[in-house]
Structures are given as C-alpha cells and as structure tokens.
C-alpha cells in the first residue's frame with residue numbers, strides 16, 4: 570500500500586453549500602478508459618501538495634479555477650483505492666473563476682448531472698469510482 574501512486578479528483582458541484590448538480594467528465598484517452606466517466610483530476614507531481622495538484626489539474630483540464638470544500642474521505646490514508654498501484658483523494662469543489670468548464674485536455678464530454686435521483690449511478694464510470702460515487706450521494 571505504501572507505494573501507491575497518488576491521484577487526486579474533484580467532485581465539482583454547483584454549490585458546495587447546497588449541492589444539486591455534479592460535473593462529470595468523460596475520458597478521451599487512453600483507449601482502455603476512453604468513454605468512461607470520472608472525476609476530473611490527475612497525478613500528484615513530486616513536491617506538490619494534493620490540494621495544489623488538484624487545482625493545477627482542474628485548470629489544465631477544464632480551464633477554470635475551483636475552490637475546494639471538504640474531502641470525501643476514503644477508506645485508506647491515500648483516499649480511495651483505484652487499482653493495485655494507485656489511490657485517489659477526492660474533494661468537493663466549486664468553480665470560482667474562468668467561466669464555463671471546457672474539454673481542454675483528457676475529456677471529450679462534460680455533463681452537469683442531477684444529484685437528486687439515480688442519474689449519477691447510471692453513468693458508465695471507471696469501475697473503481699462506483700464506491701466513491703455512492704459515498705458522495707450518501708454524504709449529501
């Protein structure tokens with residue numbers, strides 16, 4: 570577990586104080602993940618904090634600045650296990666600057682989905698993300 574690669578992801582909602590919609594992103598690459606939905610984010614670089622890595626990734630991928638809210642705490646220190654070599658910490662986030670999120674990098678589609686019904690769980694997520702999505706819905 571100690572050598573897991575650290576990934577960070579953002580659960581971007583319309584309002585951290587009163588979330589009703591979640592921004593989901595469909596991956597365009599690599600081929601094994603293309604077409605699957607995820608939390609925008611990516612790998613933490615050496616020397617970077619998780620929070621700063623997440624702000625950087627969101628700027629690069631979506632062209633917007635977000636403010637982070639609470640962490641959606643996972644079952645291990647590194648967050649949510651993704652596979653044998655990586656785990657992801659996830660924070661709620663809200664867009665505060667930069668306008669409308671765009672598919673600048675890594676994604677070919679962005680949707681704002683309703684958090685009230687089952688829509689979130691009906692998406693074709695990267696398989697490791699389902700427990701995270703369930704906990705997100707439960708936490709609201």
Ligand SMILES: Nc1nc2c([nH]c(=O)n2[C@H]2C[C@H](O)[C@@H](COP(=O)(O)OP(=O)(O)OP(=O)(O)O)O2)c(=O)[nH]1
Pocket residue numbers: 576577578602606607608609610611612613651655657675695697698
């Ligand atoms: N961003 C993100 N990655 C996820 C999620 N679920 C999941 O299993 N992953 C996996 C997919 C990738 O193997 C890894 C993240 O890598 P990435 O390709 O997004 O990271 P990056 O932008 O820093 O990539 P790179 O091009 O610099 O290599 O974590 C998720 O919800 N969001």
